[in-house]
Amino acid sequence: MFSQSRHEDLFTYQSITHYHADLLSGATTCVAAVQHYLKNIDQKRHLNAYLQVYDVEALQLAAKLDAQRAAGKPLGKLHGVVIALKDVICYKDHPVSAASKILGNFTSIYSATAVERLLAEEAIIIGNTNCDEFAMGSTNENSAHGSVLNAIDESRVPGGSSGGAAVAVQAALCMVSLGSDTGGSVRQPADFCGIVGLKPTYGRISRFGLIAYASSFDQIGIFANNVPDVARTLETIAGPDEFDSTVATEEVPAYSAAIDSKPTSLRIAYFKEALESPALDEEIRTNIFGLIDKLRADGHTVEAVDFEYLDYIVPTYYVLTTAEASSNLSRFDGVKYGYRTPDVEKKDLSLTDFYKTSRSDGFGWEVKRRIMLGTFVLSAGYYDAYFTKAQQVRQLLVEKTNMVFNQFDALILPTAPTTAFQLGEKMDDPIAMYLADIFTVFSNLTGIPGISIPLFWHSNGMPYGLQIMTNRFRELYLLQLSQQWMLQYRFAG
Amino acid sequence: MEGNGTFFKLFLFGMEVNDALVENLAKLARLQFNEAEKEIIKHDLQRMIHFVDKLNELDTAGVEPLLHMSDNVNVLRDDKVKGSVSREEAVKNAPGTDGTFFKVPKVIRKNEA
Numbered sequence: 001m002f003s004q005s006r007h008e009d010l011f012t013y014q015s016i017t018h019y020h021a022d023l024l025s026g027a028t029t030c031v032a033a034v035q036h037y038l039k040n041i042d043q044k045r046h047l048n049a050y051l052q053v054y055d056v057e058a059l060q061l062a063a064k065l066d067a068q069r070a071a072g073k074p075l076g077k078l079h080g081v082v083i084a085l086k087d088v089i090c091y092k093d094h095p096v097s098a099a100s101k102i103l104g105n106f107t108s109i110y111s112a113t114a115v116e117r118l119l120a121e122e123a124i125i126i127g128n129t130n131c132d133e134f135a136m137g138s139t140n141e142n143s144a145h146g147s148v149l150n151a152i153d154e155s156r157v158p159g160g161s162s163g164g165a166a167v168a169v170q171a172a173l174c175m176v177s178l179g180s181d182t183g184g185s186v187r188q189p190a191d192f193c194g195i196v197g198l199k200p201t202y203g204r205i206s207r208f209g210l211i212a213y214a215s216s217f218d219q220i221g222i223f224a225n226n227v228p229d230v231a232r233t234l235e236t237i238a239g240p241d242e243f244d245s246t247v248a249t250e251e252v253p254a255y256s257a258a259i260d261s262k263p264t265s266l267r268i269a270y271f272k273e274a275l276e277s278p279a280l281d282e283e284i285r286t287n288i289f290g291l292i293d294k295l296r297a298d299g300h301t302v303e304a305v306d307f308e309y310l311d312y313i314v315p316t317y318y319v320l321t322t323a324e325a326s327s328n329l330s331r332f333d334g335v336k337y338g339y340r341t342p343d344v345e346k347k348d349l350s351l352t353d354f355y356k357t358s359r360s361d362g363f364g365w366e367v368k369r370r371i372m373l374g375t376f377v378l379s380a381g382y383y384d385a386y387f388t389k390a391q392q393v394r395q396l397l398v399e400k401t402n403m404v405f406n407q408f409d410a411l412i413l414p415t416a417p418t419t420a421f422q423l424g425e426k427m428d429d430p431i432a433m434y435l436a437d438i439f440t441v442f443s444n445l446t447g448i449p450g451i452s453i454p455l456f457w458h459s460n461g462m463p464y465g466l467q468i469m470t471n472r473f474r475e476l477y478l479l480q481l482s483q484q485w486m487l488q489y490r491f492a493g
Numbered sequence: 494m495e496g497n498g499t500f501f502k503l504f505l506f507g508m509e510v511n512d513a514l515v516e517n518l519a520k521l522a523r524l525q526f527n528e529a530e531k532e533i534i535k536h537d538l539q540r541m542i543h544f545v546d547k548l549n550e551l552d553t554a555g556v557e558p559l560l561h562m563s564d565n566v567n568v569l570r571d572d573k574v575k576g577s578v579s580r581e582e583a584v585k586n587a588p589g590t591d592g593t594f595f596k597v598p599k600v601i602r603k604n605e606a
Contacts, residue, residue, distance in 0.1 A: 109582040202562045216562045243576070245568035315545040326522060333523070335595050337586035344589075344598050354598050356525040368524055372534060373541050375522040376514075389548050391558030396551075398559060430537060431544050447562045 011036035016229050030062035030080035037082050041173045047149045049167040051087050053127040061124050076122030077236050084168040084177040087128045090209035091115050098211045099143040100133045102332050102339045102362030112209025114220050114237040121236050126174055129164030133364045135180055135213045137161045138436045142366045156420040159189030166193040169223045176233050177223045182213050184440025186221030187452040191415035194454040194463030198222045198230050201472045202447035203248040206241035212328040214321035217444040227483040231255035253476045259483050265299045269408040271307035279417045287456050317441040319377050319390035326374030334358030401446040405471035412468055413439045415452040419462035449475050453482045455490050510539040
């Protein structure tokens with residue numbers, strides 16, 4: 001993918017399995033891998049994917065791992081795997097800012113459980129990546145650190161909010177990255193960038209150390225070039241955690257060992273209203289119907305299911321997530337950490353004005369807009385009409401989901417209505433931006449796992465994905481299906 | 494008449510977002526907006542509220558609101574002191590500290606007594 005430099009960078013990356021085989025045979029080293037990615041990161045700096053690059057410590061750890069391997073120590077599950085984190089995931093003694101001015105000088109004092117587990121399996125954290133402020137956005141243009149560019153077409157956005165993490169994998173700036181997905185923030189950028197992006201079941205991965213946006217929606221998600229890498233990362237970071245009581249005690253299967261077993265003939269559903277939506281790009285619609293024909297020809301049952309709630313899912317999502325955000329973001333007060341308005345003494349601010357000034361200067365516009373809407377739906381006189389109403393709709397959506405998975409093994413949808421937008425295209429219109437999430441918010445509202453796999457190329461030169469969802473905690477099945485379909489139906493372009 | 498008028502207006506145009514509402518929400522959210530920003534947030538809120546007003550079309554009578562995403566009930570642990578951070582770590586990121594406490598502006602003022 002990249003032209004050879006004069007420094008003999010012979011490193012190529014296919015998958016963790018191949019990389020480990022190459023490490024064991026002596027064909028490559030962890031140091032060579034880290035050097036390769038550092039070189040790529042340097043060459044692709046203008047994409048603005050990374051906020052911090054931990055070059056020195058990544059090289060040190062790589063050298064240590066190479067020495068351990070040479071001494072005969074067995075390989076950790078993610079031995080030497082070069083991983084980037086979204087700037088909402090805490091890593092002890094490293095900066096994390098949620099791409100916000102309000103956390104501009106913040107250094108984590110502990111690591112997220114997911115990060116602890118990556119490190120315990122010998123992963124190398126190479127840096128943290130740009131995103132929309134507090135993960136609020138679908139284009140990565142709402143960042144205090146500027147926009148991220150899509151590496152396939154630099155006039156386009158990478159999607160959001162985990163745009164930097166997606167581009168880090170897309171542009172070969174790391175092997176795997178972690179993002180977070182509250183309404184599609186892993187699946188949609190994966191779709192826009194032509195890579196794999198998984199949002200697991202709510203409660204599969206600990207949220208400890210993930211900066212909260214909307215706690216009943218947020219899940220850490222995984223970006224990779226292929227499904228087996230996602231499976232291996234998931235089995236490393238998933239599972240119960242004493243620091244997050246919402247994590248399920250459900251057993252974590254050995255996803256990567258079972259990934260190649262082929263699901264036989266399946267019953268697959270799609271939402272009729274979604275595939276018939278006028279908002280859906282014609283070519284995407286045609287190609288997904290084409291895929292449905294192929295699935296049928298290959299012995300699967302594919303049926304349209306009525307989904308009468310399509311027009312209500314994004315409004316429900318915005319009522320509930322902004323309510324949770326307005327509460328979660330109340331912790332940013334300029335006292336315990338984060339941005340504090342300057343000259344407090346000189347201006348003789350009262351405590352309340354001190355809070356207001358610090359918060360108003362520290363948060364960006366989209367964040368303030370969502371805090372205001374969230375405050376509105378939770379305020380006296382409007383609570384029942386908006387917040388309770390949305391919780392009732394969420395209940396209806398969960399019931400609908402249970403009905404679908406009583407009859408079907410999987411649900412397929414487009415990941416997004418269009419391919420990647422032009423930079424600036426959606427900036428002026430919050431509603432147009434919110435509707436970009438129309439096919440992804442469903443799985444966050446209902447807690448089910450969803451994945452975007454890069455099956456297609458559009459005639460406009462951009463890739464796009466197919467979104468697959470299964471019932472809660474059926475990730476194994478979801479990953480097996482994804483692996484199979486990637487091998488069978490991926491359009492070479 | 495008055496009630497019907499309000500209902501008609503709500504139904505057709507959604508909530509009307511006025512200055513008083515914006516000011517009250519800003520107060521509750523501990524945010525402030527200057528005059529120019531106030532006009533923009535008023536417009537934005539109007540549009541966002543109109544957008545979520547769509548939920549009124551759905552009949553949800555008798556539906557229990559969904560309160561928890563997780564099936565876990567009463568997740569307990571042993572009552573042992575652990576997992577806390579040291580004072581040094583706790584104040585490490587504080588914008589104003591004397592090393593022991595967080596510093597804030599004077600809360601009780603003489604001239605307000």
